[in-house]
Amino acid sequence: MIGRLEGLKSYLLPQFLIDRDDYRCIRCEVCARQCAFEVHWYDEEEDAVFADESKCVGCLRCATLCPTNALVVRHNPTQHPPNANWTREVLQNIYKQSETGGVLLTGMGCDTDYPIYWDRIVLDASQVTNPSIDPLREPMELRTYLGAKPDALKVGRKGGKPSLETRITPQLKLETPIMFSAISYGAISYNACESLARAAAEAGTYYNTGEGGLHRNLYKYGEHTICQVASGRFGVHADYLEVAAALEIKIGQGAKPGIGGHLPGEKVSAEISRTRMIPKGTDALSPAPHHDIYSIEDLAQLIYALKEATHWSKPVSVKIAAVHNSAAIASGMVRAGADIIVLDGIRGGTGAAPTMIRDNVGIPIELALAAVDDRLRQEGIRNRASIVVAGGIRSSADVVKAIALGADAVYIGTAALVALGCHVCQKCYTGKCNWGIATQDPYLSKRLNPEVGARRLVNLLRAWSHEIMEMLGGMGINAIESLRGNRLRLRGVGLTREELDILGIKHAGA
Amino acid sequence: MKIDVDHHAGLPGVFMRVDGRVKINARHLHYRELNNMIKGAASEGVEEIVVENVFGQRYIGSGIRRPVRIVIHGVPGNDLGAFMDGPRITVDRNAQDGVGNTMNSGLIVVHGRAGDIVAMGMRGGRIFIRDGVGYRAAIHMKEYRKLRPVLVIGGDTQDFLGEYMAGGLVIVLGLKGGKGKRSRFRARHIGTGMHGGLIFLRGEIEEHQLGKEAVAVPATQEDKELIRPFVEEYAGYFAADAASIMGSDFLKIYARSHRPFGGLYAY
Numbered sequence A: 001m002i003g004r005l006e007g008l009k010s011y012l013l014p015q016f017l018i019d020r021d022d023y024r025c026i027r028c029e030v031c032a033r034q035c036a037f038e039v040h041w042y043d044e045e046e047d048a049v050f051a052d053e054s055k056c057v058g059c060l061r062c063a064t065l066c067p068t069n070a071l072v073v074r075h076n077p078t079q080h081p082p083n084a085n086w087t088r089e090v091l092q093n094i095y096k097q098s099e100t101g102g103v104l105l106t107g108m109g110c111d112t113d114y115p116i117y118w119d120r121i122v123l124d125a126s127q128v129t130n131p132s133i134d135p136l137r138e139p140m141e142l143r144t145y146l147g148a149k150p151d152a153l154k155v156g157r158k159g160g161k162p163s164l165e166t167r168i169t170p171q172l173k174l175e176t177p178i179m180f181s182a183i184s185y186g187a188i189s190y191n192a193c194e195s196l197a198r199a200a201a202e203a204g205t206y207y208n209t210g211e212g213g214l215h216r217n218l219y220k221y222g223e224h225t226i227c228q229v230a231s232g233r234f235g236v237h238a239d240y241l242e243v244a245a246a247l248e249i250k251i252g253q254g255a256k257p258g259i260g261g262h263l264p265g266e267k268v269s270a271e272i273s274r275t276r277m278i279p280k281g282t283d284a285l286s287p288a289p290h291h292d293i294y295s296i297e298d299l300a301q302l303i304y305a306l307k308e309a310t311h312w313s314k315p316v317s318v319k320i321a322a323v324h325n326s327a328a329i330a331s332g333m334v335r336a337g338a339d340i341i342v343l344d345g346i347r348g349g350t351g352a353a354p355t356m357i358r359d360n361v362g363i364p365i366e367l368a369l370a371a372v373d374d375r376l377r378q379e380g381i382r383n384r385a386s387i388v389v390a391g392g393i394r395s396s397a398d399v400v401k402a403i404a405l406g407a408d409a410v411y412i413g414t415a416a417l418v419a420l421g422c423h424v425c426q427k428c429y430t431g432k433c434n435w436g437i438a439t440q441d442p443y444l445s446k447r448l449n450p451e452v453g454a455r456r457l458v459n460l461l462r463a464w465s466h467e468i469m470e471m472l473g474g475m476g477i478n479a480i481e482s483l484r485g486n487r488l489r490l491r492g493v494g495l496t497r498e499e500l501d502i503l504g505i506k507h508a509g510a
Numbered sequence B: 001m002k003i004d005v006d007h008h009a010g011l012p013g014v015f016m017r018v019d020g021r022v023k024i025n026a027r028h029l030h031y032r033e034l035n036n037m038i039k040g041a042a043s044e045g046v047e048e049i050v051v052e053n054v055f056g057q058r059y060i061g062s063g064i065r066r067p068v069r070i071v072i073h074g075v076p077g078n079d080l081g082a083f084m085d086g087p088r089i090t091v092d093r094n095a096q097d098g099v100g101n102t103m104n105s106g107l108i109v110v111h112g113r114a115g116d117i118v119a120m121g122m123r124g125g126r127i128f129i130r131d132g133v134g135y136r137a138a139i140h141m142k143e144y145r146k147l148r149p150v151l152v153i154g155g156d157t158q159d160f161l162g163e164y165m166a167g168g169l170v171i172v173l174g175l176k177g178g179k180g181k182r183s184r185f186r187a188r189h190i191g192t193g194m195h196g197g198l199i200f201l202r203g204e205i206e207e208h209q210l211g212k213e214a215v216a217v218p219a220t221q222e223d224k225e226l227i228r229p230f231v232e233e234y235a236g237y238f239a240a241d242a243a244s245i246m247g248s249d250f251l252k253i254y255a256r257s258h259r260p261f262g263g264l265y266a267y
Ligand code: SF4
Pocket: A020, A024, A025, A026, A027, A028, A029, A030, A031, A032, A040, A049, A062, A065, A066, A067, A068, A069, A070, A071
């Protein structure tokens, strides 16, 4: 006998408590209207606003919009009996599962405290010798090209002028080494997709459709769009392949390595059905593997199928979740013909993933990146594909460290959504995002104006790009190219010998 | 792309024009060269492209968006018609894996058998295979509005027929060598994870051969009317006896639910 227990008092404690300063509260009911989880309500008889805290997800929409700052949302301080083993999270999870019989679901990236190596790595700067450069006065190059680079360049002469004889395969041109990660229409609202598309076009970079197809209205941003081909093949058809600047085969994602996904039928609205090209209201299942890919040879077959279908006009990227043997897999991916390989670390975000998978499967991106870059260099094939890393890039400093560790560029997903207003409440899978991002409810999604959203994203990229230039200048470097894989400019702090070896960096002081 | 017509037929890659048709000799050609020539001819607007001596070249028909006829003599390689949107392909021998992978529209007729994952993720168009097919035929086939893919298999199939199937129509005739002899289906895990579409099997299966997400019932006369035009089309291509095929009993297999994973999660 399994099934949800109805009508009984739940053993779950509210995760958050809400303090309302009654003196400040002007009964405007903004909080009540803003909360899709229906936490707040106004009682006319008592002329007071109440809250059902058991429903609160901690997204802070109410506290942010309350005109009088009357609200404080705080973590419920109630203590479970002290126990390092049977912690609050463990107990609450078991209560929840015993009441529902369901798999624990969550959103965004892994929130457990695995080491964040970015925070254990420091950057170098020039002092006395090799003078630093001021990016405000001197040229500084962040432009990045993604795609296979030839083993050597052959230059000949044409009409007395030097001309390049080597044929360069198609490349993506980025004005800053930051792109927006794959996030599907379905996982996020149309307005969020449009914000990303417009921002990518304006900033001279790319966003990624994820596996949910491309909405017709966004075809005009095709030159700045990377279209994904995932195991479900949703919305993959000739126009979609043609309009993209690059195609990306999604093998895995950091938040849920090794498993497929599905968009529950209730989220498959009319518009999403049109974009994914599936009937309204059916579950959209993405099988765990691509069933035409059971080997590196099969991967090569799909890579070349896509190249052939698009007349060899655009780079093909392959994305995997960072796992134990990523280096060997990456070598296979490059040999299979991938022009770009994407590694998504354990902290990579998602619209929905089983909690146990998100928090326990995969490896931190820093280690995967170092291992993959090393391996491709050792094999002499590093030039044959660009490396893009994703999964937990939070700031321009993380970008600079990633590039010094060997990445060509990064993908940001969570950071981009935060720029749009996300408060990382991890409830994306409910479809009730109060910030208008992870929702298909028109009442909620219109809270995100794509024009404002695009501006916030462009601002973020501009600010990060400038910070990157400052850091480069500080090291006496005037082009991001010169930093790529330049691990001498990195030092570890508080890392073990083994960690330093894998990262290929020295300890600070050495 | 402009095509130079050369009349030294017989040499690899040589083009010939015969009564408005283009003939290509595929012997020793790499698939890229061959597909370039086929695409070039298609973009010129020819109606029919006859490709001779095909020997394992992949992706034929991919990346073409016109309803051009492509006649293949020989055995095409994997992913015949992958992502295809329009062409009508005939193969006079067997085909390999991935026929009609993620195909959107068009027609593929194979006068022989085909390998694994025929019609994977297929969303539109029709595929007719005279004999049997390998594993995972019609896996994740789907439909959308007017796009309704049809796969007709003359022989039988191996395991995982219609796995994850989300739409479309699959008809398995169980003919032996193109004759009326009905074979016993050995495939297991039929319709595993199925959540849409229909499979018609001419013959019987045991309960254990069916995935738990699929249901099999005897097809009614009304059900059979649904498949009649495609059985007749099959019979037309391969000179089979449509009336006798339609006279036998079919099983109809459909999805237990469009929401196989509803209620799986703790909200
Ligand atoms: S938004 Fe603030 S002021 Fe308005 S009702 Fe809620 S708590 Fe009171």
